[in-house]
Amino acid sequence: MGRKLRMVAVRCALSGLTLLLLSAVVFAAGQVLPGDVGRSILGPLADARAVAALDHQLGADAPPLLMYARWIGHLLQGDMGVSYAYRSPVAPFIVRALGKSSALAAVTLALVVPLSVGAGILAASRRGRWQDRLVNLGGLSLTVVPEFVSGILLILVFGVWLRWLPISANTRPGTGAPEQLRHLILPALPLVLVLFGYIARITRAGMIEALDADYTRTATLKGLRRSQVILRHVLRNALLPTITVIAAQTSYLLGGLVVVETLFRYQGIGSLILTAAHGKDYPMLEAGILTVGAAYILSAILADALVAMLDPR
Amino acid sequence: MSPPALSLAGLSVSYGRTPILRGLSFEIAPGACFGLVGESGCGKSTAAFAALRALPPAGRVTAGQIGIDGQDVLSLSRAGLRQLWARRVSMVYQDPSRALNPTLTVGVQLAEAFTVLGAPDPMARAEAMLARVQVPSPRRLLAAYPHQLSGGTQQRVVIAMALAKNPSLLVLDEPTTGLDATVEAEILDLVDALRREQGTAVLLISHNLPMVARMCDRIGVLYAGILVEQGEAGEVLGAPSHPYTARLVACLPGAGRRKRDGPLQTIAGGLPAPGAALAPCAFAPRCDRREAVCLSTPPPERWTGLHMALCHFTPPFPAPPGLSAGAPAEAGARPVLAARHLSKTYAGPGGAVRAVDDASLTLAAGETLGLVGESGSGKTTLARLLLGLTAPDPGGTLTLDDAALGPTIRSRSRNDRRAIQIIFQNPDSALNRAQRVRSILTRPLVRLAGLSGRALTAALSELAQGVRLGEAHLAMRPRALSGGLKQRAAIARAFAGRPRVVICDEPTSALDVSVQAAILNLLAGLQARDGVSYVFISHDLAVVRYLADRIAVMYLGQMLEVGPAEDVLAGPHHPYTAALVSASTAATRIRLKGEMPAPGAVQAGCVFQANCPRKIGPVCENVRPPFDPDAVHPVRCHLPAGELPRVDRRLAGANS
Ligand SMILES: Nc1ncnc2c1ncn2[C@@H]1O[C@H](COP(=O)(O)OP(=O)(O)O)[C@@H](O)[C@H]1O
Ligand code: SF4
Ligand code: SF4
Ligand SMILES: [Mg+2]
Numbered sequence: 001m002g003r004k005l006r007m008v009a010v011r012c013a014l015s016g017l018t019l020l021l022l023s024a025v026v027f028a029a030g031q032v033l034p035g036d037v038g039r040s041i042l043g044p045l046a047d048a049r050a051v052a053a054l055d056h057q058l059g060a061d062a063p064p065l066l067m068y069a070r071w072i073g074h075l076l077q078g079d080m081g082v083s084y085a086y087r088s089p090v091a092p093f094i095v096r097a098l099g100k101s102s103a104l105a106a107v108t109l110a111l112v113v114p115l116s117v118g119a120g121i122l123a124a125s126r127r128g129r130w131q132d133r134l135v136n137l138g139g140l141s142l143t144v145v146p147e148f149v150s151g152i153l154l155i156l157v158f159g160v161w162l163r164w165l166p167i168s169a170n171t172r173p174g175t176g177a178p179e180q181l182r183h184l185i186l187p188a189l190p191l192v193l194v195l196f197g198y199i200a201r202i203t204r205a206g207m208i209e210a211l212d213a214d215y216t217r218t219a220t221l222k223g224l225r226r227s228q229v230i231l232r233h234v235l236r237n238a239l240l241p242t243i244t245v246i247a248a249q250t251s252y253l254l255g256g257l258v259v260v261e262t263l264f265r266y267q268g269i270g271s272l273i274l275t276a277a278h279g280k281d282y283p284m285l286e287a288g289i290l291t292v293g294a295a296y297i298l299s300a301i302l303a304d305a306l307v308a309m310l311d312p313r
Numbered sequence: 314m315s316p317p318a319l320s321l322a323g324l325s326v327s328y329g330r331t332p333i334l335r336g337l338s339f340e341i342a343p344g345a346c347f348g349l350v351g352e353s354g355c356g357k358s359t360a361a362f363a364a365l366r367a368l369p370p371a372g373r374v375t376a377g378q379i380g381i382d383g384q385d386v387l388s389l390s391r392a393g394l395r396q397l398w399a400r401r402v403s404m405v406y407q408d409p410s411r412a413l414n415p416t417l418t419v420g421v422q423l424a425e426a427f428t429v430l431g432a433p434d435p436m437a438r439a440e441a442m443l444a445r446v447q448v449p450s451p452r453r454l455l456a457a458y459p460h461q462l463s464g465g466t467q468q469r470v471v472i473a474m475a476l477a478k479n480p481s482l483l484v485l486d487e488p489t490t491g492l493d494a495t496v497e498a499e500i501l502d503l504v505d506a507l508r509r510e511q512g513t514a515v516l517l518i519s520h521n522l523p524m525v526a527r528m529c530d531r532i533g534v535l536y537a538g539i540l541v542e543q544g545e546a547g548e549v550l551g552a553p554s555h556p557y558t559a560r561l562v563a564c565l566p567g568a569g570r571r572k573r574d575g576p577l578q579t580i581a582g583g584l585p586a587p588g589a590a591l592a593p594c595a596f597a598p599r600c601d602r603r604e605a606v607c608l609s610t611p612p613p614e615r616w617t618g619l620h621m622a623l624c625h626f627t628p629p630f631p632a633p634p635g636l637s638a639g640a641p642a643e644a645g646a647r648p649v650l651a652a653r654h655l656s657k658t659y660a661g662p663g664g665a666v667r668a669v670d671d672a673s674l675t676l677a678a679g680e681t682l683g684l685v686g687e688s689g690s691g692k693t694t695l696a697r698l699l700l701g702l703t704a705p706d707p708g709g710t711l712t713l714d715d716a717a718l719g720p721t722i723r724s725r726s727r728n729d730r731r732a733i734q735i736i737f738q739n740p741d742s743a744l745n746r747a748q749r750v751r752s753i754l755t756r757p758l759v760r761l762a763g764l765s766g767r768a769l770t771a772a773l774s775e776l777a778q779g780v781r782l783g784e785a786h787l788a789m790r791p792r793a794l795s796g797g798l799k800q801r802a803a804i805a806r807a808f809a810g811r812p813r814v815v816i817c818d819e820p821t822s823a824l825d826v827s828v829q830a831a832i833l834n835l836l837a838g839l840q841a842r843d844g845v846s847y848v849f850i851s852h853d854l855a856v857v858r859y860l861a862d863r864i865a866v867m868y869l870g871q872m873l874e875v876g877p878a879e880d881v882l883a884g885p886h887h888p889y890t891a892a893l894v895s896a897s898t899a900a901t902r903i904r905l906k907g908e909m910p911a912p913g914a915v916q917a918g919c920v921f922q923a924n925c926p927r928k929i930g931p932v933c934e935n936v937r938p939p940f941d942p943d944a945v946h947p948v949r950c951h952l953p954a955g956e957l958p959r960v961d962r963r964l965a966g967a968n969s
Contacts, residue, residue: 127370214411217367218474223399223429232425236416311416312458 120203139197247303316383683861
C-alpha cells in the first residue's frame with residue numbers, strides 16, 4: 001500500500017509541475033502575441049496617454065517576470081484577475097462556463113459510456129457474427145467523421161427535419177433540469193459518435209482477452225455460473241483498459257467542446273476561451289486554458305486511481 | 314469393476330472446419346496416471362479441453378464419445394455440466410500466473426471452489442487446503458495477490474484450487490514447463506502424493522518425456538491428432554513400437570551422452586499443417602521405415618496385450634542414418650574470458666542484496682561452461698555482468714584474451730562488444746517484431762562486423778546457411794516463424810559479429826525435444842566450426858551434460874561448485890548439487906528443506922545452511938566455507954572431501 005501511496009504522491013507532484021509549466025507557457029504566449037492591451041480595449045481612436053494610463057492601471061506595463069509572479073500569486077489565492085473585455089473579475093465567468101461545459105461533458109459521457117461499453121461487450125460475446133462486425137465497422141467509420149460535419153447533419157435531421165430535439169443548447173432562465181438536459185442531447189451527440197468507436201473497440205478487445213484468459217477457464221471449471229464468471233472474473237479485468245481510454249478521451253472531449261459549443265452557441269469553457277482569444281482578453285484566456293489543463297490532469301489522476309483500486313498489480 | 318475415470322472413444326475435434334483430433338481413444342483407470350506426449354501443435358491441449366468439454370469457442374466435437382466416471386459427458390445439460398466441473402474434474406495449466414485471476418486475492422479465488430460445493434466456512438477450508446499443498450504461512454497467503462508470489466507458489470495455489478473438490482480426474486497440461494528443476498520436482502512430488510491420497514486419476518500432458526516416464530503408469534503418443542502408440546509407460550519409452558515414438562526418444566540427450574559422442578538425433582520435417590490432407594499413415598512423410606503400403610493403406614491398430622501401435626510394421630526399426638558432424642572442438646587451454654571476484658549488490662527494501670557474490674570463472678576457447686541453479690540464484694545477473702549490461706561492484710575484474718575488459722558496455726570497444734553475445738530462452742526478446750529476418754541479421758553485420766556491399770551479401774547467406782535458415786525464412790517476420798526457427802534466427806543474430814563467447818540463457822527449455830535436439834546440434838556445430846565458447850544456462854541437467862565441458866553450480870549468488878562436467882555430475886559433490894542431480898533422476902530424491910531464502914537473508918556462514926540436509930552444526934552458521942576458484946574442482950562446503958554426498962547419477966530417461 002505504501003508503494004501505491006507514494007505513486008499517488010509522485011503523480012500529484014508531477015501534475016502540479018505540469019500545470020506550472022502550462023501556466024508559464026500560457027503566460028509567455030500572452031506576452032509575445034502582438035497587440036497592446038490598453039489599445040485593444042480602448043480602440044484605435046483613443047488617445048495614447050489614455051492607453052498608457054490603462055496599461056498602467058491593469059499592470060500591463062510591469063516587467064514580465066514580475067507580472068508572472070504576481071499572476072501566479074493571485075491565482076493561488078483563487079484570484080484569476082480581471083477580464084480586459086468585461087472589466088470585471090474573471091473567476092465567475094470561468095465558474096459559470098465550467099459548469100455549463102461540465103453539464104455537456106456529463107451528458108456526453110452518460111450517453112457514450114453505457115452505449116459503447118454495452119456495444120463492446122455485445123460484440124465480444126457475438127465474436128465474428130454480424131453484431132460484432134456492425135459494432136466494429138460502425139465504430140470505426142463514426143470515429144473519423146469530424147464533429148462539425150456530424151453536428152450539422154444531426155441538426156438538419158433531428159432539429160430541422162424531424163423536430164425531435166431543440167437545436168439550441170441554451171435555455172431560457174428558469175427552465176427545469178429535464179428540459180435543460182433535453183437541450184444538451186443534440187450538442188452531445190457529435191461527441192458521442194466520435195468517442196463511441198474508440199471505447200467500444202477497446203472494450204471489445206479487453207472482453208475478448210479476458211474471456212479467452214486461462215483464469216476465466218479456471219473459474220468456469222470451478223463450476224461457477226456463467227453470470228458469476230462474467231461478473232467476478234471477466235468484467236473486472238476486461239474493463240481496466242476501457243477506464244484508461246475513457247480518461248484519455250476526456251482530453252479529446254475538452255477539445256471537441258470548442259467545436260460543438262461554437263456550433264450550438266453554448267457558453268461553455270470552449271467558447272469562452274475562443275471569445276477571449278479573439279478579443280485578446282489575456283486574463284480570461286490564461287485562466288480558461290489553465291482550467292482546462294487542470295480538468296484534464298484531474299481526470300487522468302482519477303482514472304489512474306480507479307485502475308489502481310481495481311488492479312492490485 | 315468401477316468405470317474408468319476418463320474414457321475417450323473415437324473422439325474427433327475441429328476448430329472451425331479444421332480437423333485437429335482424429336478418432337482419439339484411450340481410457341484412464343480410477344486413480345491411474347496417463348501421460349500424453351507429442352510435439353507442440355499435435356493436439357494435446359485440445360484433447361484435454363475436449364475431455365472436460367471446455368473447448369474454446371471455435372472448437373467442436375465432431376464425433377466420438379467422452380465418459381467421465383461412466384457418465385456420458387457429451388449428453389450433459391448445462392446444469393449437469395456445471396455439476397461435473399464443480400465436483401469431479403479439475404485442470405492445471407502451464408502458466409500458473411495466467412491461471413489465477415490477477416485482480417482477486419488467493420483466498421477469494423480458492424474459497425470460491427468451496428462455496429460452489431456449498432461447504433460451510435469456505436475461507437477456513439481454503440486455508441486448510443493451502444496447508445496441504447505445503448506453502449509457507451497459508452494464512453498470510455490468503456490475502457496475497459497472485460503477482461506477489463513466485464511461480465512455484467502460484468502453481469501450488471492452482472493445484473490447491475484444483476484439488477479442493479477432491480476430483481476423480483485431474484488434467485495437468487504442461488504443469489511445470491517454465492519452473493525451475495527443483496521446483497518442478499517438488500510440484501510433481503506434491504501432485505503424486507496428493508493423488509495417491511485422494512485416489513485421483515491424472516491426465517498428464519507434457520513434451521518432457523523423462524518427466525512423463527517418471528510420473529505415469531501409461532503413456533499415449535499423439536501425432537497430428539492421432540494416437541499412434543499407447544501402452545505401459547516404461548515399455549512405450551523404453552521399447553517403442555512406433556517409429557515416431559522411437560525417433561522422439563532418440564532426440565533426448567539422455568544416458569550420459571556428450572557432444573563428443575556425436576550429434577543428437579533429430580526428426581526431419583515437422584507436423585503436417587493443420588487442415589492439410591494426411592497420407593494414409595500421417596507419419597509417413599517423416600518416417601524412415603516407410604514402404605509403399607504406408608502410402609496406400611492406413612496402418613492397423615496392432616495390439617500386443619495392452620500395448621497398441623498404429624503401424625504396418627513392428628520393431629526393430631532401422632537405426633536412423635548416422636549424422637555426420639565434425640568432431641567437436643577440443644577446448645583449448647588459453648582462457649578467452651576470465652572473471653575474478655565479480656559481485657553485484659542491489660539496494661533492497663531489507664538492506665543490501667548480493668545478487669552475485671564474489672564469482673570467478675575462466676572460459677577457454679571452444680569451451681562450454683554450464684551454469685546451473687534455481688531462478689534467483691544469480692545466473693542471469695552473472696550473465697549481465699559478463700555482457701556489461703550491469704555494472705559490477707568495484708573490485709571485480711574481467712579480462713578478454715588477457716586484456717582488461719571494461720565493466721560496462723559503454724566502456725567497451727566495438728570489438729569487445731561484438732565478442733560477447735547472448736541467446737535467450739524466448740527468442741522474441743532478441744528479434745524485432747516489426748522487421749523481417751533479413752534486416753534483423755543485416756543490422757549486426759553492418760554495425761558489429763562493419764560489412765557492406767558484396768561482402769555483406771555473402772556474409773548474410775553464410776550466416777543463414779550456418780543456422781539452416783532458407784531464403785524464404787529471411788523474407789519472413791519473426792511472428793510467422795515457429796519457436797525453433799525463431800531460435801535459429803536469434804542464434805544467427807548472435808553469431809553475426811563472429812563472437813568469441815556466447816551466453817545461452819535457457820535456449821531450449823521451451824522447445825519440443827525434437828527441436829531442442831536440432832538446436833543443441835546447431836550450437837555444438839557452430840562451436841566446432843568457430844571455436845566459440847559458451848556459457849550455457851539451463852536447468853535441464855541432461856542438456857547441460859551433453860553440451861558442457863565444465864559446470865558451475867550457483868545458489869544465492871554464490872558459486873557452490875565448479876568443475877569438469879563429468880565430475881560435478883558424478884560426485885562426490887556439494888550437498889546442493891546432490892539435491893539438483895537427484896531432482897532429475899528416478900532414484901530416491903534428496904529433499905530440500907523449504908524454499909530458497911530471499912537473497913541477502915544469509916549474513917554469515919554457508920548460504921545453503923537453511924536447506925542443507927547435511928548441515929554439520931554451528932560451523933555452517935558462523936564460518937564461510939572456503940572456496941578456491943583456481944582449483945580444478947572447488948566445492949564450497951565445510952564437509953571434508955571424503956564425506957561429500959554422491960547420488961546414484963543414472964539420469965532418468967526411458968533410454969537409460
Ligand atoms: N482456439 C483455436 N482456434 C483454432 N485453432 C486452434 C485453437 N487452439 C489450437 N488450435 C490449433 O489446433 C492444433 C492443436 O493445438 P493444441 O491442442 O494446442 O496442441 P498442443 O497442446 O499439442 O500443442 C494446432 O494446430 C493449433 O494451431
Ligand atoms: S505405417 Fe509405415 S510410414 Fe507409418 S509409421 Fe509405420 S512404417 Fe512409418
Ligand atoms: S557448509 Fe554446511 S550447510 Fe553448507 S553445504 Fe556444507 S554442510 Fe551444508
Ligand atoms: Mg498445449
